[in-house]
Amino acid sequence: MSAPYVLHMITPLANVSPFDVNMAVDAGIDTVIPYTGIGTAQVEALTQDAMFSRDPKNAVRTGLFIGGRDAAMALDMLDAARKAMFSPFQISVFADPSGAFTTAAAMVAVVERALQRAGVAGLTGLDVQVYGATGVVGGIAGLIAAQAGGKVTLVSHRGVSAVQGKAEEFGRRYAVQLDCADTSAAGKAALLERADVVLACGKAGVRVLSAEDLHAAGRLRVAADINAVPPAGVEGVGVQDDGVALPAAPGAGNQAVGIGALAIGNVKFKVQHQLLERMRSGGTAVAFDFRDAMDAARTIAGKA
Template identity: 45%
Template sequence: MPKRSILHMFDPMPNNSPFDINMALDAGFDVLMPYSNVKLENIQNLTQDAIFSRSPSGIKKTGIFIGGRDIGLAIDMLQATKPAMVPPFEVSVFADPSGAYTTAAALVACVEKALKEVHGKALTDCKALVFGGTGPVGIATGIIASLQGANTVLVDHLSVDTANDAAKQYNRRFSASMTGAVARTDADKIALLADADIVFCTAKAGIRVLNAAVLAQTEQLKVAGDVNAVPPAGIEGVDANDMAVPMIHATRSPKAVGVGALAVGNVKYQLQRELLKSMLQSDKPVIIDFREAFSKARGLV
C-alpha cells in the first residue's frame, strides 16, 4: 500500500487556522493532523514521534507546519525541530504564523516590483513606513524590508514604546535595522509621511489608516501597499485589485502608485500553495520561514 502524505500542524494557540488546513489539503497533502496549545518544549518529542514512526519512503511524505500568532515563537519552534531530527529521519518544516510570513513576503515583493517598474528604484534607496507595524504581518514586513536595505519604521497607533520595543527585539534577532514610531492622529501620520517613499499598511481588517486628506499632504510617496481586504480599505483610493495603479488622492506625489489587498492576496495564495507543494516535491527536506518565502514571492510577481 503506498504511503500517504501527512502534515503535522503544530500550533501554540487554542485552535489551528482553517485557512492553513484548507491550503494544505489543496496543495496535495493526504492527511492533516492539527495539534493545539503546543509549547516550545513539546516540539522535540512531537518531531521525533513524527519521524521515527515512518520508513525512509514515508519520511519523504511527512511534513511539519508551524502556526500560531507569535512570529518569534514560530521561529523558535522551527529551530527546535532541527536537532530533533537524525539523518535519514528528516522532514520538511514550514513556519507561517497567522500567514504572516507569506503575507509579508507577498506584500514586499509586490511593492518592490512596483517601485522598480514605475520609479526605477530599489528598496535600499527608500524610507518605508509600516502602519500596523507591531502586529505579526507588520513585524514580518518590516524585517523583510529592512533586510533588503530599506530605512524601515514600525508604526504603532497607540505607543511609541511598543513600536520601539518591537523594533529592538527583532533587530537583535534578525540583524535588521528598524526603528519605531507612533501615529495616533492624522497630524502624526502627515509628519511621518513627509519623507517616506513607501507605505506598507498592515493594520487590522476594516480599519482605514490613511485617508484622502492625509495622502494629499505627501510629497515623496512612491508606492503604498495594503493588505486589508475588508472594507473600508486601509488606504483610501487604493482598490483591492490595484497593482501599481496611480493614487488619485496623493496629488502632491503625482507618480505615487498603490497595490491593493487582493493583488497582494493573490500572490500570497500562490506563494503558500507553492511552498506547501515544495514540501512534497523536494528530494531533500526543506526548511521554510519568511526568508525563503520572500525569495519565492519575488519569482511569482
C-alpha cells in the first residue's frame, strides 16, 4: 500500500501562502507541512531529511514546494534541492514564489492565444513591454516572453536601476536579452509608440497605464493586466475581458484587445492545480519551474 503523500512547503518569509496551501489540498494532498524563514543553505538538509525518511518506493510520495517572493532565490532553492537528491531517493520539487511562475506563464499563454486569434503566430519579433517589472511576476513574465521570441523591455517606475540587476541575472541564467526602461512621462510615450504587447504586472489597485497613455500606442495588439483590484492596471481593461477590443489610438493600424485578471487567473489556477496533481499522482519524481508552468499554460489556454 502506498504511503500518504506529504508536501513540505518552504519559504524564506514569515508564513507560507494560504493560497498555496489551499491549492495543494484541493489537488488531493491532505498532509501539508509549512517551514518558514528558510534560506537556500538549509534546503539540502531539509530535502535529504524528507527523502531518507521513507523507503525508496515511497520517496516519490514526498514533495517540496518552494514559495517566497524572490524568483532567483526560489530557482536557487530548486537547484539546491535537485542537487541534494540521488537515486533511488527522489522526491518532487515545485518552485512557484508568490504564484509568480504560474501567473506569469498563464499571462503569456493567454496573450499568445489572443495573438493567434488575430492571425499572429506568437510573440516572435514583437515588442513586448512589461510594466511593474520590479515585481516577481513582471520579471518572470518578461523572461518567459523573451524565451518565446519577444523583444522584451522591463519597465520600472523607480528608475532603470530597479530592474537592471534582474535583467542581467536572467540574461546570465537563460541567455536572453531583456532591455530596461523607466516610466518618466516622455519615456513612457516613446516606449508605447513601438509597443506590440503590454504586460501590466503592477501592484493591486495601481493604474500603470491610462487611456491617455494608450493613445500613443498606435501599434498595440494586446494589453494584459493581472490587477483584479480597482482601478484597473490598464484603463479600459475589465477583469473578465479575454480579447475585448480597446479604444483605438488615433491613426492606429491595428485594433488592440484587452485581457483582464480573471481571464489570466482562470488559466493560472488550472496550471498550479495540474502541476500539484502531477506531483501527487504521477508515480515518478518531478521538478517544476516556470518553464513547466508555461508548457502547461499553453496546453490549458489552447483548450479554453
